[in-house]
Amino acid sequence: MTIMGGEELVRIGRRRLIAAGATAVLVAGLVSGCRKAGGADGAPDISSSHFPGVSFRYVGDSPEDETINQILSIANSYRDPVVLRLSFSALDKNHHLLPKVKVSTVFGSDYGNLVAPHGYSYDILRFAGSGEHEVRDVHVTVHQVLPADSPPSGTEEVTTQALDGEGHDVSKFTRFSQVRLTNTNDMPAAVRVVYIVWDQPAHGDTQQAVEATPVGGLTIVPAQGTAIVKVTGAAAAVARSSGGPAVSVKAFQSQ
Known part of the structure; x- marks a missing residue:
């Protein structure tokens, strides 16, 4: 099983990266509750006590070439899209807790x-804090799973293209003032866009996003x-x- 989409190439130093495919096998810790959704066509319900329809896998550095580091793969077997509220604990290579490492996300899960x-x-x-380069896995805790307000959308990722002020295609590694979003699915997609700046890690360390600015x-x-998004608040970034050498522009489903 692989992550849908992720075809945009992201140049980072001498590497080009795409979103890494990953098998979703890590079942999350489960707490809290919410109203039900799904339940038809063999899809599980969102239970008031546990959420069997979502699972996760962390991929720090995929063995495949040209892949983004520090990916959380999300598998949703519910019939409908869901909004997640997760928290994470960083673990070292022995699966020991790294209590001084704070874990956050780029897209906001x-x-x-x-x-x-x-x-x-x-x-x-x-990852941030003492021991951030020792992270080899994460423990995921699911605090809430809610039906999304937006209707179901397609499985193909909405792609991005940087544009100048006149609407011409330009490289995302230059200054740009607009982003064109392209949706190849047969249904509308509700997305947000983020401009990501990546670090240049030492050999053996995973590469991570050091800035993530909404566009x-x-x-x-x-x-x-297609739709056009103006670069306003993100202009300074x-x-x-x-x-x-290390930026990308990514669209992700949101509400």
Whole structure:
């Protein structure tokens, strides 16, 4: 089983990266509760006591070439898209807790910003604190799973293209003022866009996002169509990092 989408190439130093495929096998710790959703066509219900329809796997550095590091693979077997609220504990190579390492995310699965569609999706984890380079795995705790407000969307990732002020295609490694979103699915997609700056790690360390700046707000991309997002609040980040070797522009499902 692999993550859907993730075809955008992300140049990082001399490497080019894509979202890593991963088998979802880690069953999360389960707490809290919420109303039910799904339940039809053999899909499990969202239970008031546990959430059997979601599972996770952390991939620090995929053995495949050209892959993004520190990926959390999310498998959602519920019929409908769900909003997750997760928390994470960092673990070392012996699966011992690293209590001084804070774990956060790029897309927001830790505070209900990411919509996980039926099937496979992913988030990108960020580590900070003493021992951050010792992380080899994470423990995931599911605090809440809620039906998403947005309707089901397709399985293909909404792609991004940086544009200049006149709407011409430009490299994401230069200054740009707009982003064109393309949705190849047969249904609309509600997405947010983030501009990511990556670090240049020492040999043997995983590479992580050091900045994640929102570009615009929630955008509905029509089925088999495009939408334009203006670079406003993210302009300073784009100007500061333009010309660098380690940036990407990613769209993710949200509400």
